[in-house]
Amino acid sequence: MTMYDVTSDDWSLDGFVRTIHQGGVALWSWAPAEKRVQLDALARQFWGGLDSDVQPLSALFRRIDARDREEAAARWWQSAEAPGPYAFDFRIAHGGEERWISARGVGGDGGRQGGWVRAIFVDTTQEHQAEEAQRRLASEMAHRLANLFAVAGALTAAAAREAETVSDLVGELRSRFADLHTAANLAMRGAVDSKGRVGLADVTAALLAAYDRDGAAVTVDIPGDVTIEGDTVTNYALIIHELATNAAKYGAFAQPGGRLDVDARRDGERIALCWQEKGCVLSEAGDGPAGFGSRLLDQTVASMDGALARSLSADGLTVRFTVPSAA
Structure with missing residues (x-):
């Protein structure tokens, strides 16, 4: 294997500059006394395509984002x-695009040659975008976990008031928490789109799968463009769980030949969902208007700034609710 001596004369200045440019490093220098800056081709590109390699310092300062300008200057x-190495990052706002730049060098006499101070610029946009995405993810996770704990606390308190025995309480909570777990998996894993929204069809189908073992009792007709905010999935899970529980106790899932049709559509800025149980005879809507489940259903929809209506017919039950699409 032939070794290449990088200290030899063959390692030209042009070759060196090309190499560091390929690594995203630009060369620049500035004259503090004259308040002028000299930029190489890549540095000019970083700053929005400046037409000359020598610029007044004020021209660069004007292109620094207002949020960073004072500190960067x-x-x-x-x-x-100040002697010793330095590095400081700032945003450049030009042409509607935001670019993060890191200025790095050696301060004081260590970086000087005559009246000029030499340094480098590094485009750190991707690093800052990754950090921002990480912060958003951490904030989103904290928000969703807080919602889950709040829902779990409210469910536990309400179920404890209604349960007649410890066994009843355990069974009620186990069932509801299992559905919350299913919904949380959808909200925090692969079902989330690039905007942090979840397909309502995915949530509904996952929560109803246990009630439709032969694949014939449930029809879910929800287009892919009907999506919900990731941090509202638990609310939808509570609603669907309650409706499915009532159907299993009294309605379509409790009677031979019973069927369930669920459809949802966007209606302007709102989502309209229709839950229709057919082929079943009901004397009243599930656990009745004063029951725990019905109160939970009403309260959950109300907390989403939504509206809910129930209607009985000779063939079954229809529940309609609408909520803001951003809720």
Whole structure:
């Protein structure tokens, strides 16, 4: 294997510059006394395609995002005098695009040659975008976990008031928490789209799968464009769980030949869902208007700024509710 001596004369300045440019590093220098900046081709590209390699310092400062300009200018001037390595990041706002740049070098006499101070620029946009995405993810996870704990606490308190025995309480909570777990998996894993929304069809089908073992009792007709915010999945899970529980106790899932049709559509800025049980005879809607489940259903829809209506017919039960699509 032939070794290449990078210290030889063959390692030209042009070759060196091409190499560092390929690594996203641009060269620049500035004259503090003259308040002028000299930029290589990549540095000019970083700053929005400047037409000349020599620019007044003020021209660069004007392109720094207003949120970072004052601090970046202070660090810039400080780097001319303070000895030792420095690095400071700032955003460039130009042409509707935002780019993160890191200015790096050696301050004081260590970076000077004559009246000029030499340094480099590194495009750190991808790193900052990754950090921002990580912060958003952490914030979103914290928000969803807080919602889950709040829902779990409310369910436990309400179920404890209604349960006649410990066994009843355990069974009620186990069933509801199992559906919350299913919904949380959808909201935190593969069912989330690039905007952090979840397909309502995915949530509904997953929660009803246990009631439709032969694949004939349930029809879910929800288009793919009907999506919900990830942090509202638990609310939808509570609603669907309650309706399915009533259907299993009194309605379509409790009577031979019973069927369930669920459809949802976008209606302007709202989502309209229709839950229709057919082939079953009901004397009253499930556990009645005063029951725990019905109260939970009404309260959950109300908390989403929604509206709910129930209607009985000779053939079954229809429940309709609408909520804001952003809820």
